[in-house]
Amino acid sequence: MRKQDHYVFPAVFFQNNNYIGVRFPDLPGCNTFGENPNDAIRMARDALGGHLLCMEDAMRNIPQPTPFSEIELESGESLVLVEVWLSILRDGERNKAIKKSVTIPNWLNKKAVEAQVNFSNTLQEALLQKLGL
Numbered sequence: 001m002r003k004q005d006h007y008v009f010p011a012v013f014f015q016n017n018n019y020i021g022v023r024f025p026d027l028p029g030c031n032t033f034g035e036n037p038n039d040a041i042r043m044a045r046d047a048l049g050g051h052l053l054c055m056e057d058a059m060r061n062i063p064q065p066t067p068f069s070e071i072e073l074e075s076g077e078s079l080v081l082v083e084v085w086l087s088i089l090r091d092g093e094r095n096k097a098i099k100k101s102v103t104i105p106n107w108l109n110k111k112a113v114e115a116q117v118n119f120s121n122t123l124q125e126a127l128l129q130k131l132g133l
Helices: 039-055 084-096 106-114 119-131
Strands: 006-016 021-023 032-033 077-085
Touching: 006 084, 021 039, 032 039, 032 119, 039 077, 039 084, 084 106
Parallel strands: none
Antiparallel strands: 006 021, 006 077, 021 032
């Protein structure tokens, strides 16, 4: 399955008490909200990108977006097209730092601390060498 890089999905924005709710008609469960219009758009991009990445990871088919003109709105709702570039999100996910717990002997830890060894860099260098990368 070839991964697509760019998606544009219609989102329904609606006022709900003190925030702006967002739902994606084509993606059940993909919902978010923002405190103001700009925040709602930012949160919509984040929700859409995360939802699509999860669908990719689960090897689920991503549907084609419903044409703008075919989406029915209720009173007070607005339709907004939300764009995401999954290639950028994939790169960010691939390169984000994650925390790992390691166990080493106390005497080795003391020596490394005294020598001001950067544990993260040392582990990365060792893994790259071990994997031949």
